[in-house]
Amino acid sequence: MGLGSIGTAVLFVGAGFSVIVTMASNILNGVVTALIFGAFLLTVAVKDKHGQSLLMRATTRVGWMVTKSTGTHIYRSGPLGRAEWGTAQLPGLAAGSRLTEWHDSYNRPFALLQIPTTSDYTVVIETEPDGAALVDREQVDVWVAEWGMWLAGLGDEPGIEAVSVTIETAPDTGTRLRREVNSRIDPEAADFAKNILHDLVKQYPAGSATIKAFVAITFNAAARVGGKKRTPDEMGRELASRLPGLTQSLSSTGAGATRPLSAQELCEVIRVAYDPAAARLIDDANAAGEPPELYWPEVGPTAHQANWDTYRHDSALSVTWMMSGAPRGNVPSSILARLLAPHRDVARKRVTLLYRPIDAAKAAAIVEADVRASTFNLQSSNKPTARSMTATRAALATAQEEASGAGLVNFGMLVTATVTGAAHEADAKAAIDNLSATARLRLRIVHGSQDSAFAAALPLGLVLPKHVRIPSEIREQL
Template sequence: MAAVENAYREPTYGNWRRPRKAGIGTLGGLATAGLFVGLIITVICFFVGGWAAGLTALVVLGLLLALVSVTDKHSKSVGERAFARLAFRAARQKKANIYRSGPLGLTPWGEFQLPGIAAGSRLHEFHDSYGRPFALIHLPSTAHYTVVFGTQPDGASLVDPEQVDAWVANWGGWLASLSNEPAVVGASVTVETAPDSGARLRREVESNIHEDAPDIAKAMLREALQTYPQGSATIRAWVALTFSAAARPGGKRRTVEETARDLASRLPGLTERLESTGAGACAPLDAQELCEVVRVAYDPAAARLIDEAHYQGTPVDLSWGEVGPTAHQAGWDSYRHDSGHSVSWTMTGAPRGHVLASVLGRLVAPHGDRPQARHAAVPAHRGRPRRGHRRIRPDQCAHAGLLDHPAHGAGLVDARAAQATAAEEAKGAGLVNFGMVVTATVLSPGPG
């Protein structure tokens, strides 16, 4: 009997490249300009002051170049790290890292205003062409508008690898379609893993218990309500799209109403295509839902109160001026806000090798020994408008060809990646700058 061979192999993903600086070597554009200016000054010192002055100027120039050219594994130079330390120290001396809001705070209008760049943001609510309300965040300082979609990811448990591959391909296609969407400047995905209060489960079970059900069945359900929420977790995901106020580069800026009318007809198509990526049911968040999400992010203890209010049928009424923190204090390596203490890690480099579609599975999965709340944000910001984008699979580019001259292993891999990228872009793909921020939030920092 002939053996049955399964020809399917789970695809790998990769071919990402770090953007190169517009300068000589590791120097940026400004540092390169400083290099030429320094060389000119050094030559002048040689002619005017002689060898001693020239050598002194050359040594000073070399030290300055070392500060901006010698980088660590995170591609941060000595000068950048020193400047960041000095800037934070100056901010702490001015107490700019401390924020107090509300009627007894420092804000003159007595509201719980959002801190930082979101302080000047405004929240509006409109309806799309399906009649669904959607919240629209307006940031006047940058003339940007943001819409947030709530999703219900299906997850990869008991799902065929072929289906997961199709979801990833559809996600790449959805990102590619954003290049054809007018005025889109960025997209982000946020996955949150947090403890479940059990209010939603209790509401679902108690609403379905029949009065004539057997006593043993009722007892089992009530026992499950008491034991299941302990240690359980809830996973939520949101997708945010940011649009420019100008329909095209250099065009006239539109008002809030004009932008809302334009987005009202485009949101249904965006949500339908997003559902094919494994995001599950997708709908834009209304103003109240968005206020609850932001409020819980700053005050994790409020999640249980909000869930209990929904369970009891009590409406939660929050405005945009009430979702900010009552108090926060930013440290060098931590951030304290209301009932939460947070620490964030920023991705400084993509994996060097190829990865599977489940590479972030352990990161976003609930763990009993992990912090009580964790936010994983995966921004995917679109750079220059291109014809599209999709994640390149190296197994599709196995025959990209080799260089005609000898090269080291790293250079050869880099050349293959460049050739594969050029081939994919010629077929209609595009380039996307992406990054990732992981934030762990706990209610108490604990000892040490």
């Protein structure tokens, strides 16, 4: 029936209670009691293609109605807004975040983002992926293997809570190209050659895109379960010595040149995400050698409104999807290529992979439980289905790899499409639906919490399971 531990317990309790009511009263009352329990179990057992039960969808709808009735889906900041001190602080899950800057062992500045509500600290690393174009197949295989080893090593790193990888595509303003060309033009060159270069600088940015990649590593304030929580000063000093090793090992995965983001750079990334119209102004200021002085309490939107399936923020409108089903079968390294590439119908696209490393001590128990469950399902049927046989083989392969030293991680994906207005919303949704099909992904729009999903897709290191009221362990057992 697809029931979890709690659902199965409710089934047995309902059956027993119905028998007791029948014996104590009459059969009619017993039937009514059984129907009540049956109706509840039906809301849990009946699920759609995304694995959402009727109970979960009803709970989401009720929660959204409460959000609208209280007006918490609308946010206004600034001098005339509702935020304290008249600032434009980040809304929602990141409202209480604090930003400080430190220097690592290589004397590189890095931003340290603190989330007090969950006692987490995040550092963001900017990467310049090499790409797979004109690269030998053997080299790509090495990068994939190194990435797997890097993820496996996270389970052994003390205090690491989660890792997110964000790939963002956006229109190129042309500022960097203009600055690079102008700095290399010879003043004594022929006018014809200089005119050609100037024409190229004007025409090339039209329709071109820029691709940025960020890796956010989230650490828990306590190095171990039950340990003492460390202060921001203690975390800053510790991460200053650990960050060079993390960036160096990340470079071997095909991430290219890696460096931590400074506080100013992180402020620019988040500011542009909430207000894409500010991208050109920030690029022009950096090109002129006068970077804007942004402060963390000022990088949020001046206004936002979260709707059932869209999110309006400052100068743009965004829609965020979540992955409800990973690709089945063999997964080649290029499966996400089209999803990550720029698309003409989406002004800004952000694909974020979320990883939560599982402790090596717990990984063995998890894979063995999966093997027992899949084997039981296979042997309980006289005619096992192809899907159950495939699941059993996959569980056995995972257990064998884990026993050989491979790491185990929980992973997910968020995809955010940002457009300049509501007129382009339908085109963006159709584009993401088509791109998800090429990646063999099953995506669903995040209903009722678009603002939280948008923030989680940013390189802020937000760990979503730690922000929900009902623990994920309980929801999975329904």
